[in-house]
Amino acid sequence: MLEYKEKTLDLLEILWIAIPTCFKIYSSRIEGTITLVSTIIGRVTELGIANDNITMLKIKLHLLMVAVAVNQKQEAETLFNTLLSEIDLIDKLKLAISNEYWVNGASLATNLTKAFFFYKLSRGKYANAERIHLNEEQKEFNSVERILKYSCETILSKLGPDFDFERAAVGILTCKAKKNANKKNIKDQFESQLKNAVDIFAAHKCKKLELKTRFMIAEFQLL
């Protein structure tokens, strides 16, 4: 019989991410969800327990906070600063994890989120985007296609079928970024990748993503 301590930590590993997920789904106050996630991160720190599972819980909470933020129509500069500081915190937390598979998974999630932010930024989805000043090196580093190709795809090559959904997401974002940049001949390059993504989203019962991907395929047919 496991001790209460171990069983409680196993419970918290799930419960403390399930609660903010419920708030993300059912609460209309986005700021409230972000505050809640921030509170839980504080509680995890106060527990004073250092192991891979608890550190991973903290990373997931930071990732959840960033996902809630980037999916909103926020002020670009504030969001950019939040994103950078959260990614910085996640990178520090990753150093304490011994499981390489999880480290790669966390790196993939941060890079995918970052690419998604820069894609939305390039599409003018955030307010006052002109206030973000990137130098040439940052522009180069933060190019959506570059993040997806050199970070996400490299990490994905080390990960198994558990990450097929992320593979599909990388494919979709790459295709969107190339289309956004008016790149030629992307139809042949991405058709099979998009069809594969449709199957993956269907298997995960993600109807909205499946429909959006089918719409992209249809758009390519008309090009």
Place this chain on the structure above:
Amino acid sequence: MISSFPSGLGWEDLEELCHLKIFRPDWEDILARLLSQDQDAEKPEGEEIEEEVEEEEEEVEEEDEGGEVSIQERKSKINTGNYFWITVARGNNSNLFLKPAQSVYQFIAKNLRNEYPEWQFAKLEYLTLFALTLIERAKTHYFYNEQLIENSLVCEHGIWNFREENSFYKDQIEGEMTSIYLRRMSFDGMKELWTIFQEHETNFLSCLELELIKPLLASPGN
């Protein structure tokens, strides 16, 4: 135990807690006895409402021709009203909802947390199942669609998959979770699930109280 849930519990929650062996099988009789003792000591408010409810329930009982004890009959043992330690009310869907008095919740949280860590553990365990089912229902009924960048427990892939060695995952998720009452209910829209979430919102937030969790982390075992 009921008083460990600050925003209270519905009748179905209590039945579920019994099914999960957290409550004794005779919990209804114990609860009815406790409430009738209170009633003898002090007449609760809302007496008229109770009488109306009793009349309604008698009618239902008359209609019920089944051999088994019906839910209505079982519920009829519990009288609605404001008792010194709990409020028993009937919700819009005619279900009973039991909410502890704030002072009683505070007393239990402060004074009994070290004596009865199993109560707190059972509460965490039940609310974990409940939260996961709320997520699963929203997804299954397409009330909520996973976003490209979701990063939450809505995801069933990558780092969001449950760790197979996790004792809760091994003990509960693959077995008992299928029995949770939310899975048996049908929903016409998001509003019904949203109401259920709202009823339990404070219960969820109480799971973040470290002074209630720390005794569990210091407890030798069960």
